[in-house]
Amino acid sequence: MTPSxxxxxxxRAGGSLVVAFSVRAGLPAFATQAPEAIKPVALDQVDSFLxxxxxxxxxxxxxxxxxGTGVRTALTQxxxxxxxxxxxxxxxxxxxxxxxxxxxxTWGSLSIQVGGMQIRQAAATARAALISEAGKQMGVDRTELxxxxxxxxxxxxxRHISYADLLQGKSFELxxxxxxxxxxxxxxxxxxxxxxxxxxxxxxxxxxxxxHDYRVPGMVHARVIRPIALGAQLIxxxxxxxxRLPGYLKAVRQGNFLAVVAENEWxxxxxxxxxxxNWTPWDGLPEKTKLWEHVRSTKITHDDVLQNVGNASAAAxxxxxxxxxxxxxxxxxxxxxxxxxxxxxxxxxKLTCWTASQQTHLLRQQLATMFGIPPEDVRALYVDGSGCxxxxxxxxxxxxxxxxxxxxxxxxxxxxxxxxxxGWDPKGPPTLIDYRGALDETGNVVAWESEAYIVxxxxxxxxxxxxAQLADLPPAAAAFPGNIHQGLAIPYTFPNIKATAHRLVDxxxxxxxxxxxxxMQNTFGNESFxxxxxxxxxxxxxxxxxxxxxxxxxxxxxxRLRSVAVWQARERHDDSGEIAHGRGVxxxxxxLVRTYVGVVCDLEVNRKTGKIRVTRxxxxxxxxxxxxxxxxxxxxxxxxxxxxxxxxxxELQFDRSAVTSLNWASYPIIRFPxxxxxxxxxxxxxxxxxxGAGEPTASVVPSAISNAVFDAIGVRLRSVPFxxxxxxxxxxxxx
Amino acid sequence: xxxxxxxxxxxxxxxxxxxxxxxxxxxxLRDDLQLHGPRFGCGLGQCGAxxxxxxxxxxxxxxxxxxxxxGKKILTLEGLGTPSAPHPLQLxxxxxxxxxxxxxxxxxxxxxxxxxxQNHHPNEEDIKQALANNLxxxxxxxxxxxxxxxxxxxx
Numbered sequence: 001m002t003p004s005x006x007x008x009x010x011x012r013a014g015g016s017l018v019v020a021f022s023v024r025a026g027l028p029a030f031a032t033q034a035p036e037a038i039k040p041v042a043l044d045q046v047d048s049f050l051x052x053x054x055x056x057x058x059x060x061x062x063x064x065x066x067x068g069t070g071v072r073t074a075l076t077q078x079x080x081x082x083x084x085x086x087x088x089x090x091x092x093x094x095x096x097x098x099x100x101x102x103x104x105x106t107w108g109s110l111s112i113q114v115g116g117m118q119i120r121q122a123a124a125t126a127r128a129a130l131i132s133e134a135g136k137q138m139g140v141d142r143t144e145l146x147x148x149x150x151x152x153x154x155x156x157x158x159r160h161i162s163y164a165d166l167l168q169g170k171s172f173e174l175x176x177x178x179x180x181x182x183x184x185x186x187x188x189x190x191x192x193x194x195x196x197x198x199x200x201x202x203x204x205x206x207x208x209x210x211x212h213d214y215r216v217p218g219m220v221h222a223r224v225i226r227p228i229a230l231g232a233q234l235i236x237x238x239x240x241x242x243x244r245l246p247g248y249l250k251a252v253r254q255g256n257f258l259a260v261v262a263e264n265e266w267x268x269x270x271x272x273x274x275x276x277x278n279w280t281p282w283d284g285l286p287e288k289t290k291l292w293e294h295v296r297s298t299k300i301t302h303d304d305v306l307q308n309v310g311n312a313s314a315a316a317x318x319x320x321x322x323x324x325x326x327x328x329x330x331x332x333x334x335x336x337x338x339x340x341x342x343x344x345x346x347x348x349x350k351l352t353c354w355t356a357s358q359q360t361h362l363l364r365q366q367l368a369t370m371f372g373i374p375p376e377d378v379r380a381l382y383v384d385g386s387g388c389x390x391x392x393x394x395x396x397x398x399x400x401x402x403x404x405x406x407x408x409x410x411x412x413x414x415x416x417x418x419x420x421x422x423g424w425d426p427k428g429p430p431t432l433i434d435y436r437g438a439l440d441e442t443g444n445v446v447a448w449e450s451e452a453y454i455v456x457x458x459x460x461x462x463x464x465x466x467x468a469q470l471a472d473l474p475p476a477a478a479a480f481p482g483n484i485h486q487g488l489a490i491p492y493t494f495p496n497i498k499a500t501a502h503r504l505v506d507x508x509x510x511x512x513x514x515x516x517x518x519x520m521q522n523t524f525g526n527e528s529f530x531x532x533x534x535x536x537x538x539x540x541x542x543x544x545x546x547x548x549x550x551x552x553x554x555x556x557x558x559x560r561l562r563s564v565a566v567w568q569a570r571e572r573h574d575d576s577g578e579i580a581h582g583r584g585v586x587x588x589x590x591x592l593v594r595t596y597v598g599v600v601c602d603l604e605v606n607r608k609t610g611k612i613r614v615t616r617x618x619x620x621x622x623x624x625x626x627x628x629x630x631x632x633x634x635x636x637x638x639x640x641x642x643x644x645x646x647x648x649x650x651e652l653q654f655d656r657s658a659v660t661s662l663n664w665a666s667y668p669i670i671r672f673p674x675x676x677x678x679x680x681x682x683x684x685x686x687x688x689x690x691x692g693a694g695e696p697t698a699s700v701v702p703s704a705i706s707n708a709v710f711d712a713i714g715v716r717l718r719s720v721p722f723x724x725x726x727x728x729x730x731x732x733x734x735x
Numbered sequence: 736x737x738x739x740x741x742x743x744x745x746x747x748x749x750x751x752x753x754x755x756x757x758x759x760x761x762x763x764l765r766d767d768l769q770l771h772g773p774r775f776g777c778g779l780g781q782c783g784a785x786x787x788x789x790x791x792x793x794x795x796x797x798x799x800x801x802x803x804x805x806g807k808k809i810l811t812l813e814g815l816g817t818p819s820a821p822h823p824l825q826l827x828x829x830x831x832x833x834x835x836x837x838x839x840x841x842x843x844x845x846x847x848x849x850x851x852x853q854n855h856h857p858n859e860e861d862i863k864q865a866l867a868n869n870l871x872x873x874x875x876x877x878x879x880x881x882x883x884x885x886x887x888x889x890x
Contacts, residue, residue, distance in 0.1 A: 068836025068873055196832060201818035203837035204828040204844060206772025206811065213771040246737075246754040265766055266758045269778075337776050337784055337872050338838045387836030387873045418777040630832055634878065638835055641874030664781040664870060672863040675876040 039171075041101045046129075046172040048101040049122035050079070056150050056164040058083065058090045063103030064115030065095040066199070067358055068387040069694055070631035071111040073197045077627055078116050080190040082123035082183060084147040085163070087190055095360040095382025102361035105461065107390065107513060108483060109692025112627055113594070116690065124180040126172055134161050185625065185686040192686060194630035199384070211356040211383040211394075212341045212415070219343060219411040220249060221265040222404050223272045225258040226424055227470070229282035229657035230509075234258060236278045242271040251275060252407050257470035259400065261408055265415065272417070283656035285508050292328055295432045298504040301456050307489035310496035315447040316438040323437045323532055327525035329702075329720045331652040332428040333661070334514055335669055338386025339421035340393030344401035345411035350377040355398040356385020362462055363395050367402050369475055370468045389642070390482070391463050391512040393425040399465030403473075419662040426463050426512035427652060429455045429481050431521035433488075435529040443537030445548065447496040450529075452522065454484050455507035463512045482513025487522035487699060491589040492530070492548040509652070509659075515642065516695040519590065520702065524720065527586040527703030532716065540569035541707060542585045554589050557596045557622050557683065561585070564681045565600035565618040580605045582712025586700035594691040596622040596683075599640075601704035602676075605712045607731075610724030614644050614676040614705060619697055621680065624688035635693045637678045643701035645670035651721050740805050744768060745814030756802035760794075761785045763801050764811060772812025772841045776870075783842035783869035787811050793849035812841045815848070824848055827886035828879075835873030842869045847883040856887055 039061075040047045051059040060079050066072035072092055080087040093099055095106075103115045127147055134152035135142040144155050153160040185191070202208030227234065237258060239251040247263035248271055260271035286294035316322065343354040351371065357363045360380040368375040385394055397414045405412040416424075431454055438447040461480050468474065488499045534544035546558050561567065567585065582605065587598045602616040617640045626632055649668055653661035661667035706717045715730040737752045742763070751767045759778075764770040764787070773796050776784030780795040787796045788810040815822035821829065824844050834840050843866060850857055850865040857865070862880045871879065 068834075068838075070835075196829065197834070199837070200829050200832060200834045201821070201825075203834050204812075204825045204840055205816060205818050205821060206770065206813040206841065207818060208771075208837065210771070210774075210838065212775060213765075264754070264762075266753075266755060266762050270755070335872050336838075337782055337836075337870060338774060339776075385836070386838035389872070415775065418779060418781075634832060634835060634875070637877055638874035641876055642872065645874075663779055664777060669870060669872065670874075670876075671868070671870070672866045672876055672880070673860075675863070678877060 039099060041099065043101050043103070043118065044175050046122045046125050046174040046176055049119050050083070050126055051171065052163050052167050054164055054169040056089055056162060058085050060090055060092040060119065061100040062092055062094045062115060062119060063100045063361065064106045064111040065358060065382045066384060067106055068384070069111070069635060070197050070628065071116070072199060073195055074112055074627040074631055075116055075119060076198065077190045077193070077195055078120050079123050081188045082120050083127050085150040087195065089150065095357070097360050097364045097378070097380045105359040105362060107358060109595070109694040109696060111692070111694070112690050113692045116627070120182065121178060121180060122176050124182050125174055125177040128177070128180045129172060129174055130163055130166055133166050137161060137166070188686070191625070191627050192684065193628070195628055197631065209383065210338070211354065211385045212338055214343060214354050214383050216343055216345060216354070216411040219413050220261050220263055220408060221268045222259050222261045222401070222412050222414045223268045223417065224400050224414065224420060225260065225272055225275060225277055226420060227256055228279045231282035231284050232256070232279035234277060234279055238276045239271070239274070241274040245270055245274070249408070252404055254403065254471035257403065257467055259404055261404060261412065281657070285654055285656050287656065288654055291430055292432055294508070295430055295453050295504070298453070298506060300502045301505050302503050304485055304501040304503060305498065306485055306501055307497050307499040309494070312447045312449045312496040312498040315496035316436065316449070319438050319440050319446055321439040321441070321536065323536055325435050325529055325532060325716070325718055327433045327435065327528060327718045329431045329521040329524060330650065331430050331509060332514055332646055332650050333422055333652055333667060334389050334392035334425050335667065336386040336388055336392050336421060339416040339418055340397035340425070341385070341413070341415045342394065342398040342401040343411055343413045344398065344405040346405050346409070349373065351379070351402055353378065353380045353398050353402055354383050355380055356383060356388065356394045357398060358388055358391065359395065363398055366395070366462050366465055367399065370399060370465060370473045371402070371406070372474070389515040390517065391426060393421055395463070396424065396466040399467035403467045403471060422662045422667055423659040424466060427509040428514035428517060429484065429507040429509070429511040431484065433522065433525040435525060437529065437533045439533065439537055443539060445494045445533055448490065448494045448498070450488060450499045450525065452485070452488055452501045453504060454501055454518070455481050455511055456503040456505060457481060457485070463510065481507070481511035482517035484518030484521070486591050487519030487588070488526070489592055490526050491551065491554065491592055492545070493550050494548060516698040519695065519699040520643070523586070523588055523699040524702040524706070527588070527700060528706045528716070528718065531584070531703070531707040531710065535710070542567050543569060545585070545587055551589060553622065554587070554596055557598050557620050558587060560681060560683065561598035561600060561618070561620040564620055564679070567600060578606060578608055580607055580712040582708040582710070584704045584707025584709070584711055586704035586707060588696060588699050590696040590699065595693060595696040597696045597700055599697070599700045599704045601701070601708040603705065603708045603712065605709055605727065607713065610727030612648055612705070612709060612722055612727065613674065614648070616677040616679065617701070617704070618679045619681070620683065621693070621697065622683040622685065623691040623693045623696070624685050625690040626682060626684045627690055629682055629684070632682060632693050633680050636680050636697045639695070639697035640678050640701055641670060641675055643698040644676060644705070647702040647705050647720055648722050738802070740801055742804055742809060743807070744770070744809045745811060753801060757800045759797050760787070760799045760801050760804050760809070761796040764796060770811050770813050774838055774841055776838070781870070782839070783846060784839050786842040786845040786869070788845060788849065791852065793846050812844060815844070823889040824851070824883070824886040827882040827889065831878050831882040831885060833875055833878035833882040835875045839869065839871045843871070843879045847886070850883070851887055857883070859884065
């Protein structure tokens with residue numbers, strides 16, 4: 001807290017630069033400033049996360065970004081309490097590689113659990129340092145001081161000194177102290193409250209700036225022209241008719257990368273229609289009707305044993321009561337309502353990219369590699385986008401824009417079309433899981449075995465950029481589909497368990513993570529097959545779960561669920577009318593180490609049409625300390641509704657060459673009349689760590705639906721999506 | 736060859752110069768008039784993110800030719816209200832916190848307004864039917880329905 005004069009001057013200069021950057025229309029002053037001159041971004045520095053201005057305003061720098069989940073508000077709440085500053089005095093900068101620390105990708109329900117806790121610890125360190133400094137200046141022992149409203153105060157008196165006066169515009173110059181004391185959670189004023197989200201007034205009045213609204217002076221508009229088949233080569237193209245369009249600039253080709261650039265957006269759109277491109281044929285995709293045979297016959301690179309308790313295969317030999325089933329989960333698209341968009345600008349061989357990426361720091365690395373420049377010469381700035389639910393096309397649009405801006409020599413905005421988004425965002429890979437279970441004479445599970453067939457995970461997190469692939473720029477293709485092995489291990493206390501992931505060498509489409517990657521597919525299989533075992537054992541499915549759990553927090557949650565959902569053990573419904581009613585239960589202890597969720601699904605199945613109507617989801621949720629209960633409810637509702645859509649409706653359509661579900665007619669999602677009621681019970685544990693909530697509820701939705709369908713009509717649906725056709729086919733033939 | 740079109744947007748007459756009178760209204764609003772309420776979602780009239788009102792009726796501006804809007808009253812999200820003086824619908828969306836990413840919300844509010852203009856006291860089913868062709872990916876549907884009901888109760 002006693003920086004050298006030079007350092008102080010640098011930081012003051014930096015402070016004004018920071019203000020300049022926050023003006024959205026401004027150009028980056030990047031070319032003239034080395035990043036380290038502006039502010040630190042290292043994860044171990046308080047200054048990387050926090051700055052207190054001379055006017056008492058607090059700037060928070062977060063590497064995690066708000067993807068429409070409300071973390072901008074939640075992170076502000078965390079700082080307001082831990083630093084004891086007014087909520088209104090806090091501003092937050094997110095996902096700017098020059099200004100914010102690299103806190104990892106905004107994924108995996110970790111923005112609060114990891115990102116927020118890093119910021120909380122930085123705030124606690126800052127607060128302790130401010131108290132020490134105030135003690136020295138006031139001549140008061142630190143134990144006689146407290147903090148509130150942006151100031152350190154002597155207990156039982158009026159004497160105080162504001163943070164702004166203590167710091168006088170200086171930075172902290174402190175390492176984050178992992179042992180800096182956190183405040184007593186019972187004293188939190190803002191955390192735990194349903195603080196209204198900061199972004200909503202702007203979003204409902206058209207004042208909010210999304211990536212799609214962002215403009216840079218001198219900017220031109222581009223649209224990409226993708227190959228007609230995934231592996232097609234561009235032979236030639238003819239843009240002579242496009243050249244007659246007013247404002248048309250040019251077509252840019254690099255290898256198989258093709259795009260058109262124009263002064264205005266509409267001309268770029270029309271130019272796409274008028275360019276004639278000649279591609280080689282390619283038909284390397286598997287036949288869709290044989291997708292699962294394809295997955296099963298794909299070469300296995302190695303096995304990951306994800307859980308191994310006792311000796312499952314030997315134990316299974318000891319009984320004759322055995323069950324086996326195979327579960328599969330279709331390929332899904334992210335389906336952002338706003339197709340991906342980005343702007344890139346080159347100045348002095350340095351690249352600035354405005355992007356809605358969930359991973360600006362990783363994107364910076366990818367762009368640097370693509371163009372063979374040092375990462376320091378790339379700045380990626382997050383601007384809120386349309387919800388992405390994982391790694392969708394935002395990063396690819398950034399790659400497109402960067403490539404085009406380099407060729408054109410002007411800032412380029414790339415806006416994907418609906419077909420670009422549906423056709424070319426990376427996909428959630430297909431998942432196939434075989435289960436075997438064995439019961440003893442009394443209905444106890446003696447063995448559980450699962451074997452998943454899922455694509456391998458190379459060491460890099462990055463999903464390759466389309467532009468780099470098509471233009472044959474580095475690096476070579478590698479694919480990372482996300483944590484798709486997670487969730488295969490089960491929380492139950494069976495004496496013999498083996499969960500194995502067969503890692504496949506390849507998967508038909510460029511894979512990435514879509515909300516709840518792996519945990520959705522694996523929990524679907526696990527929690528449906530548990531239901532099969534319960535049914536075979538003739539035990540109520542909720543009772544069956546609690547019998548086989550020892551985790552007290554999980555048991556408490558399931559008891560709450562029993563009461564909130566008014567769950568009653570009963571014989572399966574045998575209503576033979578046209579509409580059959582069913583209830584199903586499902587449970588997760590997410591990745592076996594964090595958030596607990598239990599759900600009950602109520603639904604109707606139309607026996608004549610096979611149509612499933614989910615009427616209600618009852619959710620009991622324990623993610624430890626709740627930062628913002630309304631934000632949490634909003635996330636849980638979204639988890640349920642989006643996953644009901646994925647479970648009942650969604651499935652990528654493709655032929656041997658390319659994706660054919662290129663719009664909302666061919667890849668439909670849930671509509672208002674089909675949305676179920678969602679009843680939520682939150683278990684708040686203010687003294688516990690906060691865990692994530694962006695995904696866990698989604699993981700239990702498909703199995704709860706499958707189990708409810710079984711309750712309604714007595715058949716097991718083991719293949720997502722549960723279309724009416726599959727329901728009709730599932731009925732046993734009449735005797 | 737530029738075409739000059741005079742449009743009445745949010746109560747103000749304005750003249751724009753565009754190359755193609757068939758250019759959808761969305762691009763005039765967003766690119767020429769910097770009105771970012773209406774959003775590009777599909778360009779096919781499927782999702783509703785671009786919804787505006789033309790002569791009091793909800794229209795998909797991504798497929799509405801600009802030339803056809805001449806002489807008609809165009810209303811966008813910006814024409815309803817501002818953060819400091821929101822329209823009852825906008826206020827209801829704030830009160831219900833009926834937003835996740837918010838990209839679809841323009842369409843929800845504009846379609847919701849079209850409903851409330853016709854039916855001052857819709858029930859939940861009326862609202863769901865009225866919004867059946869507006870897509871939301873985040874799963875904010877329940878809050879959106881509640882917000883529209885709340886707005887109807889304010890009137």
